[in-house]
Amino acid sequence: MPTRNLNLMDYSEITSSAPIALHSHGWRAKCLQRLVRLELPVPKTVALSFAAVRAIAAGSIPDLGTMVGRFDAGQLLSVRPSAENPDWGGPGAILNIGMNDARHAEIAALHGEAVATALYLGFVQSYAQHVARLDPDMFSEVEPSAAALRAALRDYESEMEDPFPQDPKRQLAEVLRSMARAWEGTSARLLRQARGAPAEAGLGLVVQAMAAGYGSETSGTGVIQFIDATTGTPQITGRYAARGQGRDEVSDNPRAIYLTRDKRGPSLEEQHPEAFAQLIRHGAICRERLREEMQIEFTVVDGALWVLDALKVQHSSRSAIRTAVSLANDGVITRKEALLRVSPLTLAELLHRQVDPRGKRDVLVRGIAASPGAATGRLVFTSQAAQASASRGESCILARRETSPEDIRGMHAASGVLTERGGMTSHAAVIGRGLGLPCIVGATGVRIDLKAKQMHTGRVLLSEGDLVTIDGTTGELLKGTVDLLDAAQDESFTTLLEWADNLRDIDVRANADTPTDARIARGFNAGGIGLCRTEHMFFEDDRLTVMREMIFADTAQDRAAALARLLPMQRSDFIELFSIMQGLPVCIRLFDPPLHEFLPHTREGMGKLADALDLPLSEVTRRSEDLAEFNPMLGLRGVRLGVTVPEIYEMQARAIFEATIETADRGEKVVPEIMIPLVSAKREVELVKARIDAIAASVRVEKGTEFEYRLGVMVETPRAALRAAEIAQHSDFMSFGTNDLTQMTYGLSRDDAGKFMSYYVQAGVYPEDPFHVLDTDGVGELLLIAAERGRSVRKDLTLSICGEHGGSPESIAFCRNAGFDYVSCSAYRVPVARLAAAQLTIGDKDKAKAMPDLR
Structure with missing residues (x-):
């Protein structure tokens, strides 16, 4: 195809009024324009748009005479990438374009042979590897010398069968073409897509005058930032290299010095106090006007300061939170902006020690x-x-x-x-x-x-x-x-979540099975307990033995006798839970797992159990085999145990009610929520409800005390979701156990799916692991059906989810827009959910628009 010169509108000198935009020229070009508008000393720069770069990749040639004419005669240039998002990467920068034999002689006369040779050799090596695409080993870095430069030029000519280009316009054209085509290459596309970029993401380029930091001893280059990127603490960090160029020179140069006065060696502050003071002022201006902590790349030329580039500091999780809160407290950004700047999932990292x-x-x-x-x-x-x-x-x-x-x-x-x-x-x-x-x-x-x-x-x-x-x-x-x-639940962490709580409009509870879990949940300001799995209370040594006696009992009376020994233990647990939560709601799920989980699985364990129960080993083995099931997760568990072995639920209900009365006697009123697991039919709920109501009446008479309680169901089967209208007639609330509901909807084992799930996601069978991210299409439709049908017969029906999805931002968005009252998640995910809920309230409602509001 024939080439054409690009129109002058395809590239612009970066001035305060130039038509530079993030979506057309990229982040670096837009940032440089902002620095120009702030009147920072930025070298002359020309920006090429995404359209211009695409045209260059397709074979068009820029009007290089006009472009180069914007710079001073003999000016060395750099070209750097400018994608829309800095995280998308791009080809590496090329420095000192325009370096040739004539320019080498001029610089040698001004600054010495060694400086000129180092510049020329570095450019030849970079051009050969990244533009001409020659063997990197042939042009690897060597100690600069006249002999090394001659060898590099000779090797280039031998490989290319053409002398090293001396025309600066030709050099620039080849650099631009190389970088444009590198961006359009297949490997580059795949790499940036892995970083979250769309397949057709554009690349801009910036052509900038090189500031001569290679000149005298009063010249050099450096990088400075004003906070610690790991902790967010205000702190000047960075290095400065005399007679150097580029970021690599700073990081790789053992002769680079510190920025502030330091006992370990010389500093920029001592050698160039005026330039250092200017950097401090520029940093403050950038923070206020660009509304972010910035890292500034700079060059000092004979004592005068030039700002080459600035980019946002790459924050760790703790640094991101501290910076956002600090900017908001200083009035640079609003509290809502601070909340939106922190990814909810980063909070989880701060709750634990991290590598x-x-x-x-x-x-x-x-x-x-x-x-x-x-x-x-x-x-x-x-x-x-x-x-x-x-x-x-x-x-x-x-x-x-x-x-x-x-x-x-x-x-x-x-x-x-x-x-x-x-x-x-x-x-x-x-x-x-x-x-x-x-x-x-x-x-x-x-x-x-x-x-x-x-x-x-x-x-x-x-x-x-x-x-x-x-x-x-x-x-x-x-x-x-x-x-x-160490974990970083500091003042900034607490402040950010307080701001979140003032904005969010959906409650967040915690899944907590023991008093220890409840204390953690309370410490994270959970709005109550949304799921207390009572079976986890039975695995302590003293309780496990009694539980096994109940399992091996021959009659209902013997089972009740064993459970009577567990009653005070359960009551004590519930009293402590109620006390810790200080009047906040506590939702207690009745016993759920199959009984075989409480039995040993080895012959040694069976022998010990036989001794403990004073039974023959053969009897223990036979009973264990009788309890074994081919598919225990779909067998005798949950409400099915409550119907067939009602003594368990009766003991638990009595323990809950007696704990409620004792807690009330201490001056703390409690309205416990009792949840029936794994229901699939209205009759199951009727049977269990009748027994629990009877226990409640009995306890009221025995204790002479009135109390309230709420009875609801855990929706974990597709049938329960579909028959929600019938089930809701006997339920104060419905809480969706999305772990099991996902398992049953997909016909997948949540314990085994991890073996192949990554392949399914990579093949596009599922967009995400449905056990990790709530499937809003399939499982989500069941939730919506159940919510609509349940509330059609009971307007005040409380709706929630209590599976592991409860802590993910995507699930919270779904529940919020479906009119759910709260989400419940692991205690350590409560802060994540609190922030995510606030961000949704602020305006992240993309998914909400497609869903009905059932409030």
């Missing part, structure tokens, strides 16, 4: 990042070993093929958990998030050998006792110890 991003990582294993945080400890493979480590005061990382309720105590004792199997809603993931425990599930390529007490990672063989670090935020197991950052 210091500045350190090195030796990754042994990668898996699914199921629960954030980091910990270092000795590797162990059993819950017993984890408890033994804890008793010795030693930190440990528990590695299991997969965890079960039997591992609860080991998980409590461990500092982190890794499982060979599982997904985002597997047992280990759910409990890990609830405990605030770093957790990796579905570890790729891992094989655990329990007999040998070893873990094969494919690259390294780990044995019990080896020191490792688990990073649940990234899903990586690291070798040995690494530097960790």
Whole structure:
């Protein structure tokens, strides 16, 4: 196709009034225009639009005479990328375009042969590798010398069969063409798409006059920022290199000096006090007018300051929060803007210790990042070993093929958990998030050998006792110890969430199973407990034995007798929960899991149980086999136990009511919420409700005290959602257990789906893992149907979700716009949900527009 010269409108000198826009010229060009408008000393710069760069990639040639004519004669130039978003990357900058034999001679006469040769050699190496695309090894960096320069020019001519170009306009044309085509290449497209860029994202380029920081000893280049990027603390950081050029010169130059007065060596503040003072002023201006903490790249030329570029500081999570709050407190931005600047998911990182991003990582294993945080400890493979480590005061990382309720105590004792199997809603993931425990599930390529007490990672063989670090935020197991950052629930964190609470319009509760969980939830300002899984209270040693006696009882009377011993323990738990929550609502789910989960699974465990119950081993084995089910998650559990073994629910209801009365006697009124799990039919609710109402009447008579309670259901089956109108007739509330509802809607095991889910997502079968992100199309439609049908017969029906989806921003958006009253999530996700709910209130309502409001 024939080439054409680009119209002058396709590129513009950056002035305060030039038609430069983010969507047409990119972030760097727009930022430079803002710096010009702030009257900062920016070298002359020309911006090429996205359209111009696309035309260059297609073969058009810029009007280089006019473009170069905008600069002083002999001016060396740089070209840098300017995508719409700096995170999308782009080709590397090319410096000193226009360097040739004649310019080498001129600079040598002014500044010496060594300076000129270093500049020319560096340009030849960069041009050969990034523009001519020659073998990098042939043009790798060497100590600058006249001989090295001659060799580089000779090698270039030999490879290209043409001398190194001497015409600055030709050099510039080739640089522009190379960078434009690099952006349009397939590999570049895939890379930026992985960074979140649209496939057709445009690239702008900026051509800027080089400030001669290579000149005298009073010249140089540097980078400065005014906060610590990791902590957000006000602090001047950066380096300055005399007679240097570019960011690489600053970071790689061992002769680079500090910016402020420092005992360790000379500083910019001492050598160029006026330029340093100007930088401080410029930083303050940028913060106020650009409304962000900026990092400034600058050059000093014979003592005079030039600002080459500025970009937003790359914040860590804690730095982002501190900066947003600081800017709002100083009136630079509003509180609403501060809330919108912080990603909700970054809050989760601050609730736990984290691996210091500045350190090195030796990754042994990668898996699914199921629960954030980091910990270092000795590797162990059993819950017993984890408890033994804890008793010795030693930190440990528990590695299991997969965890079960039997591992609860080991998980409590461990500092982190890794499982060979599982997904985002597997047992280990759910409990890990609830405990605030770093957790990796579905570890790729891992094989655990329990007999040998070893873990094969494919690259390294780990044995019990080896020191490792688990990073649940990234899903990586690291070798040995690494530097960790402490949790950062500081004043900025608290302030931001207070602002969020003042704005959000949906309540946030916590899933809390024990008094310890409740204290954590209360500390995170949860609006109550949305799910208390009472079965987790039965795994303590003293309770587990009694529970097993109940399971092995032959008659209803014997079962009731065993449960009577559990009654005071349950009552005590509920009293403590009510007291901790201080009058906030507490939703207690009645017993849910199949009974076999409370029985040992090994012959050794069976033998101990036989001794404890004074039964023959054969009898214990037979009973255990009788309780075993082919598909226990769809078997005798939840409300089905309440119907067939009613003594369990009767004991729990009595414990709740007696705890309610005792708490009220202390001056704290409580209205407990009792939730029936796994319902699928109206009659199930009628049967359980009748028994609970009878227990309530009995307790009122026995204690001579009135009390209130609310009875509702947990919707976990598709049938319950579809028959919500019938079920709602006997329910004060419906709480959707989206973990099981997703499992049953998809026909997927939430414990096993992690083995292949990544392939399904990559193949486009599902847009996201439905156990991680709520499926608003399928599962979401069931929620909407149930909500509409339930409220059609009961206008005041309380609606909520209490599955693991409750803490994700996407799920909160869905629930908020479907008219739900609250979401409930793991205690450590409560801050995430509070911020996400506030952001939705402020205006993030894209998904809401497509959904009916059922309020």
